[in-house]
Amino acid sequence: MPSDIQIARAARKQPIGNIAAKLGLGDDDILRYGPDKAKIAHHAVAGLAGRQHGRLVLVTAINPTPAGEGKTTTTVGLGDALNRIGKRTTVCIREASLGPNFGMKGGAAGGGHAQIVPMEEMNLHFTGDFHAITAAHNLLAAMIDNHIYWGNTLDIDTRRITWRRVMDMNDRALRDIVVGLGGASNGFSRQTGFDITVASEVMAILCLARDLDDLHARLGRIVIGYARDRRPITARDLKADGAMTVLLRDALQPNLVQTLENNPAMVHGGPFANIAHGCNSVIATDTALRLSDYVVTEAGFGADLGAEKFLDIKCRLAGFTPAAVVLVATIRALKMNGGTAKQDLGTEDVAAVTRGCANLGRHIENLRGFGLPLVVAVNHFAGDTPAEIAALQDYCIRHGTEAIVCRHWAKGAAGAEELAHRVVELVEGGEADFHTLYPDAMPLWQKIETICTRIYRAAHVEALPGVRAQLNLWEEEGYGHLPICIAKTQYSFSTDPDLRGAPEGHVIPVREVRLNAGAGFIVAVCGQIMTMPGLPRHPAAETIGLNDLGQIEGLF
Template identity: 75%
Template structure:
């Protein structure tokens, strides 16, 4: 492949009209709501008509713990979808939408890279079909209705010190983390402290991604706990009569978006909950629709398998009744070297020993995913500087863990570079060796669920939570929320809560700083260590180099 940037490759793509992509999946043109020529939403009526069809096979793409060296999870997801089509399987890709915040910050886009991308890349990484704007609007409508209710007499007796619903915007803006609202006198309401989260951290986002249909969406919105009264009883969204209007704002956003890869494989791009503070998977409605339309559905879960795969299995699969047929764990030689203690500046030099020292991180993820009863294959995402000896070290280590490691060149070669992985995925998925089960039963107490994940997935020695956290969990159990799964919010960079602790640490302590109830989404969030729900921009944000060129085209997105 040439040295073209991702955006240059995407711009040169030979896209097919979106009606043609829909037709490949058997979606009639009248059931597609086009947004321009290359994207469309799939109508709710058509989705409902698929209910009795058999499901295809669901493949999860996850990864080792991310490092600044990069792993390429989305790139591998897209490449594998293309590769499965190349070997004669009808495959569909399902990924999340990109948040504007990271696009203009540090992380970049979320459409894959090189010759394994979903297009239109610019649209996907900017406003796309407006789903995130709709989520932002619905979330902030509820915020406005809370303060308005208090202003007009507070008939629900909301304790203004215990309003837990914050505001959101889809931008990294640290100045908004903690704010005071309603300053300026009687006409503007009662001053109180609140703050902003980024839109992808909103419970509305998580709800949209877990709801089965519009009715389920409205019911879940109604369940959101927004505040507490002085007697500590909860005030819900439906008490404020906001659920109906929020559902109206989200009606179109609830419909999955259909686009295509560079090789014209159909791709559903829908939803985008944070993976370190929410469940980090694309929408249930997109995944379940794709399973009715394709033989194989390739989807990803955010960050490493300790966060993304665990939440995919324990939250998304549990709630949606999904059974994954196989999992792919993406690793790079570069990232394993970083786990083995090599500084980023020195990654170019061959260091087989460092690869071996970093491999236990991969081994832990392989064992964890196998622990869910899901067959596993390792994908080595190839970088130009990798040496044969380093690649062989990964292969040998994976074999010791009972998993095959396959070199993949999809970034440079597209589907032609990932055929071996596609064949292995089919072998695993059709071999019937899976026996999927979530990690813990619904009936287990909430604190025990947290401890089970910390011990079994993170290999922690203990979980530390102060009395207030434990009492809060018991109170939620008493209110009937004890059956909910837990959603762990922690650093993605380590099995521990210390982002600098790489490899496969054991015996570390997991401090649970705070717990939050997402009653509408249907999980309890355990916030561990120092996790931000509103990121900041880096010293040199990507926004500084994003611009229009003389032809009116976008440059600088990546």
């Protein structure tokens, strides 16, 4: 079987104008970035206002393991399969961050015969959106220090500046730094640090903004810190919001590419679900919904992180109503959740599958709590045995759903056709009664407790000193209605990444809270999660390079 990159390079891509035409878009509606990718122009997006929405399908998964789950692969395979059975469908996913690509994760465009192309460009610089976000974020950081240098008329308290710098790379050495060293001409010394670009509030704002005016307004509401009298200081106070909007003007336009089967895909935005809200942009999803019968999108990592944030943050703020959920699992990952070591995954172990299904069952229960119908998609691997598959399917039947074996990796759309028919049945059956987990009016700390106890099944939530007082202050300042974005490890329902399965009764410590006033949510940093990752002992970058033909090797 050829590798993912070999399959991608052999793809017969259509000119991007042909893909746009499938959505009813003309040549004047797109801005080409070469022959096979484009942005949908602002005027084309604006011209869709008033059109009826199609049906929104969310793809999520069990907690990730080193064995792999294939959420993006399933998203693409389902999108192609829906098109195959006559439903005009667009796939919406996030862009890839350079940090994980050169660290340990690899590409983020699907796999096998369920991929989005051009694969290499998508996993590297693509259309430059992440660079624009990085530049806009760091422009604001530079303007903060510059304002202080030239007299500090806003009376910014340098001890209470919360705005850090960002870069789109894993670099643990930049987590905590001191700037302004080297003498008076370099400004005032203060402690700060870097986050990865995908954790930037600017990334979240771009992914939640509806248009340029909304983008400008949200950027202006960013709180960068506080004055000495504890008054919040915003990007608008620093007069940075206009220039930041200019840098992000083109980046806000959704990116249009195609699947291997030449179906439209929008790849736009890229916040991580473990440290941010983990969804592709509202503007891409909304545009796709107005141009398609069905839109298949994904939320990052497992359903506990990604789906909860998709439903409680993105859908709440954008007014989206999903019609169905596909929950992805693999036999291999379930065996790891059941205690099987990675090196033993090739050996049949029905008992481990059964034990590991507890993780799947927890996600099923959580998703049903949002009032959404669901189906389990079993992303098939060649080593899966009939007995293992039967154990999983029996478990799902006992829990009121079904598990459909999908072979889209090997067969493309044809391998996910049964899943597509079932999704259509769920959607057109009108079973969805979507509701969020908590109301806007609930106090902030109670929202945190609700997520941690109902989704993560914690017995108790601990707040480090100052957290509760900070939340109370934000409520007094008018931010109490905002939703919560939990930042924690993606590997477990707990804050211990090694605790697999379906743990309950644990304690979740809230280490820090961050106000994202422009994006419109509050981040609760739990456990030891880092907003600037580090590289592993042997990063993927060590084996990435160009071959004799000038082609990229080692990235995928």
